[in-house]
Amino acid sequence: MAVVIFKAIEKCNSNCIYCDVIKKHQDKIMDYDLLKLIFIRMNEYLLDNHDKNITFTWHGGEVCLLGAEYFKIALDIQNEFCPTTKSRIKHQVQSNLTIINQEIINVFKELGINQIGTSFEPIPKIRGFGIKRDSKAYNHKFMEGIRLLAKNEIRWGVIYVVHKKSLEIPLEIFYYLTNLNINSSPNFNQIKTFGDYKHNLGITGEEFADFLGVIFPVWFKNIDRYPNIQPFARLMRNVRDKEMSLLCETSGECNYEWLYIGPEGQTSQCGRSGDYNVLSYGNLNDYTFEQILNNNNRDLLTDRQSVLPKTDCIDCRFWGICHGGCPLDAYMVNHDFKHKSPSCDALKIFMEKYFEPVTGLYADFMPVKQTISKINIQ
Amino acid sequence: MIEQILVTPYNEELLEKLKQKTLVVKTDDQDKIQLIHRGVSKHNKLHAIQLNSPIALSSITFKKEWKNIPLCVYSSEFGGFKNLIPKLDILNKLNIRIFLSSDLKENFTGIRILSSLGIACGLFFGDRPIDWESLNDLMHHAIYSQTNHAPIEPFSYVASNYDTSEYIDYNFVYFNNATRYLHLNEKEQIALCYEDLINRNFISTGVESIESIIHKQEYEYHINSRYDVMLSMNECAFCPAFRICLGKFSEEDDKQNGCQVFFSDFLDAAEHFYKRKNNTGNKLWQL
Known part of the structure; x- marks a missing residue:
């Protein structure tokens, strides 16, 4: 689409x-x-x-x-x-x-x-x-x-x-x-x-x-x-x-x-x-x-997706639900797409401080571990 | 579209012009109930007769002849229970809903008694400040109590009709929502709600104008008046329970400790009832 x-x-x-x-x-x-x-x-x-x-x-x-x-x-x-x-x-x-x-x-x-x-x-x-x-x-x-x-x-x-x-x-x-x-x-x-x-x-x-x-x-x-x-x-x-x-x-x-x-x-x-x-x-x-x-x-955006799991997002268990965030945000801060977005911090803090303690759920979407059958982009 | 029901005083000349319409006829004279029933039944569908009783409920002479008449009784006070006991046998056979005023604390007990006796009843909001705590107790009894009891309004209406994706107006219970009820007086002046009728804020005049009312902009604004609350940015617009109250107590002084607490609990109760009805709660493992 x-x-x-x-x-x-x-x-x-x-x-x-x-x-x-x-x-x-x-x-x-x-x-x-x-x-x-x-x-x-x-x-x-x-x-x-x-x-x-x-x-x-x-x-x-x-x-x-x-x-x-x-x-x-x-x-x-x-x-x-x-x-x-x-x-x-x-x-x-x-x-x-x-x-x-x-x-x-x-x-x-x-x-x-x-x-x-x-x-x-x-x-x-x-x-x-x-x-x-x-x-x-x-x-x-x-x-x-x-x-x-x-x-x-x-x-x-x-x-x-x-x-x-x-x-x-x-x-x-x-x-x-x-x-x-x-x-x-x-x-x-x-x-x-x-x-x-x-x-x-x-x-x-x-x-x-x-x-x-x-x-x-x-x-x-x-x-x-x-x-x-x-x-x-x-x-x-x-x-x-x-x-x-x-x-x-x-x-x-x-x-x-x-x-x-x-x-x-x-x-x-x-x-x-x-x-x-x-x-x-x-x-x-x-x-x-x-x-x-x-x-x-x-292709710059595609490259970003292969670079981030090895760099900024290497140990991030929220990778699978974030993928480094919006490339434009990253660009506006770093003048380069190959960085994570500053909004990643918001997601990480929200998940660890609020979402997980309140729901009792644990997110595990590390770059190498993620198993995604189907992604619906909205 | 659902046909609108006309809430009208009893007036033979007026009724002549309202042939084929569905009516709620209001009277304050209990002796006229059978007369109204006979008069209205000829050419109209009677939704209910609303008796606004000037005397205490227990002093009303309920008659077995009222058996097939849809009745709605409004009374400011319950009166003496002793006086009501001999009338219970007849009362239980009537097609009746009894409403007592929130102005008297004793009425809260009276409603519990009526409900326990299997008589459909409810509370209407009077002029005095509302005792929110007593109201909350009554609501909890009405919705959560597992003991056999007749419906208590407006709680039962909200619990039965609540839907997570709809605003709900409990004023239907009081024949006071313009999507279903229009109010008119003997001069054929028509209002969208009871308050407008009293304040002479009419939307039109003449029985022949009834059909066109729903096409008027004032009608559309009235039935969507919740937008005015949102626009005014008053406390009600920020209330967690707005969806079941719709800002009816916007004049209340201490909302955070009064109506907001009550309606929030009421919303929880309605939702509890909704989940039970739709079986969306936890499922029990099978034996």
Whole structure:
């Protein structure tokens, strides 16, 4: 399966404090000729690879700024240029939901979209509109958005970015997010603060582990009530059930499957590498999907997977559920992919200090010992 | 879509306009119960008659003629048990649910007695501050007790209908959820809940407008009012038990030692009942 992170627009109506995309001040919107070329390229790829599907994630910026018309044209293009392969293109959307409307939802439905990924923050002035980061107005619009999704029976799930201010109230945040949407559990991620970050919201791996550690015993006690909180549920599946379910950043297998496409057709490994301008794979105007997905630069990531078990991760019993973490994180710190990610510390501390003592389970995924039958990358 | 039930006072002129509708008819006069039953049964489906008794429960003259009438009795006090004893024989034969106010401590005992006697009953929340500890005791008895007893509301409703993936509103027990019940008065003014009816916050006027209410934005906002709690960021939004309370006690002063403790225990109990019902708990090895 190929995963396309598609950013037809990188502009956003919000000014979230931790966002890397808006720092680019990119106002370009992909034109329709290039949009058409993407679907032509996807069609070629799918015709040549009968066993493959494509997950096409509309990302931004804020995708709803594109307007319903843009999605309608994309749908028409897909129908015209992917007549026999369109059923193998699964559309997904990441949106802040603050400007979503019925017209956009109608097209989303036609594209087969029945769930939307979003983010939310109960702490004021983190996500918000304008220079003052008006979170009150933002939250109001967000609630209107989720009312509309509920009316249309479209599911939505939240990614919560854990930052310095979150550390004061982990349980409150957990309860808020699970109260906000009983049907879809939040996914907690550590804030990324590379480069010229000036807001003093960064946290260490240990702080992130401690944040998760406050929530984890509550989750574990009420596992039926909150079935799918991440990363907890995934770790349980991995350690207790030995059913490997890994994210792109922990799978060690994102190498040849992921693809970022920017507004001008520029490509890279994923959304984050696109944001950081790392790992360029050329422009879609010049290369096919097949060529981009097999670009030589991707070998750097493969090499990393053979090097780490002999170096940074040699004695790490969490290797099988981490694989050195996200290569981009490693690069942003070391300017080299052949190191483990700084987020490994968070995982290690969380597992040893909280997960294992609370569950009574023991993780043993040493590089040489691991036996993985099947990996599902999410 | 489930047909909405109309909660209405007894008024023959009004009933004439509500033909074929399912009704909850309210009265405070026990002597009118049979009259209402006869009147409503002609052209309507009777969901229940709600008697708002101005006298103590034990002083009500229960009649054997009420046997086939779905009855819901609200009373502010239990009264003397001695007075109720001679009426138990009839009471046990009636299709009845009895609700007592949370305002009187004795009512908590009264509800246990009624329940032990096999009479379906419950508590309704009065105007005075709630004794959360007594309420918690009653809830534990209602859900965990293995002794034979009739359902006690709203605990039984929540325990029976709880689902880990759904919010639950126990106001259904009090005919007070707009997805199932609409309230109207003799002037045909319609409200989405009892409180709105009392506060004259009407969504529409005229029996003919009933069908269109569910398409109004105010209706959608009302039935999803939990989003307002989330938006207000008040304490309820951060409460572990919000999913079964939905912010009903947002005005409560000391939530952390009051409603939050109670509803958290209530949620645990509902979940315990849910697991037992769905057999998702530990499995016992077989003999």
